[in-house]
Amino acid sequence: MPTIENNSTAADRPNDRYPPGDLAIWIFILAELAVFAIAFVGYAFARTYNVELFDEYQQHLDRRSALINTLVLITSSYFVVRAVHAIREDDSRRCVQWLSAALLMGALFLFIKGAEFAHHFSLGINLSTNTFYMFYLSLTIFHFMHVIMAMVILAAILLKAKRGGYSARDHRGVETGASYWHMVDLVWLILFPLVYVMH
Amino acid sequence: MHDENPSRNDNRTCTLVWLTMIGLTLVTYFSDKLGWNDLGVSLGVLLLALIKGHLVGAYFMELRHVRGFWRWPITLWLFVPGILISAAFYLADS
Secondary structure (H helix, E strand, C coil): CCCCCCCCCHHHCCCECCCCCCHHHHHHHHHHHHHHHHHHHHHHHHHHHCHHHHHHHHCCCCHHHHHHHHHHHHHHHHHHHHHHHHHHCCCHHHHHHHHHHHHHHHHHHHHHHHHHHHHHHHCCCCCCCCHHHHHHHHHHHHHHHHHHHHHHHHHHHHHHHHCCCCCCCCCHHHHHHHHHHHHHHHHHHHHHHHHHHCC | CCCCCHHHHHHHHHHHHHHHHHHHHHHHHHHHHHCCCHHHHHHHHHHHHHHHHHHHHHHHCCHHHECCHHHCHHHHHHHHHHHHHHHHHHHHHC
16 A cells, blocks of 8 residues: 655645555545545536526525535544644644544534434434435535544544544654545535525 | 645645635625616526635545546536526526
8 A cells, every 4th residue: 555754734745646645545435525526516417407406405504504614524634634733743741632622513513414314203203205305414424434434534533532542744644644534524515505505 | 836746735835825715705685785687696696606616626525636528517417407507597587
């Protein structure tokens, strides 16, 4: 498996052939992104046959919660970036602090989104309600599961970092988890406008 | 003044990127209230999302430092579906 020199900042290595972290996670990330891309395009073309239905039921979504969740995920991604920078400076303590903050943001996202799901389910809305809800629930629940998985990965990295398992020379694990977390953020950045705003 | 600490520069750049993305997200949220036609708003909002996605790929995922194949998949992932989604919304509007 290709490796990168880890005892440097990103700015020191402008001509790497491979992205930060383990290359295997990047193959996994691309596979995940391909699935989401197909679902996004499927949503957009399904809408062409049901424009009024999609526009009507989109108005029932809680756009303010989605805005807050977007800001939360963007901020969590920023915290993860700072964690990577901290460990590159051999500062495990700050790395742990930034990772903890990112995890808190992830938990906040799950809480807000979970409340939104609970509201829908209390109204009897499910995948069979109509085409719009089929896409909306499939996309957002699938993404929700990815956030949980990314949090598990980040928590494992946090525990190892707490034990001093990473350093400026050896922090590929932190970069690997960070890349996956950013992928989850990236997907939401398209999902939010597509499902909640565009009409 | 030139800062010799590359890590500090990385932090400053990423902080700027984060604030830019927060700003673009707020523009997206309030875009409905600008009074443009629906298709114009939708395509504008999509463009902002693609720009934010590019910022995440280039700065947070650090792909701007990568050369060759691995520099491009995220950009392609953003713009190929972006074009198809735009086409779908255009078709729905016409």
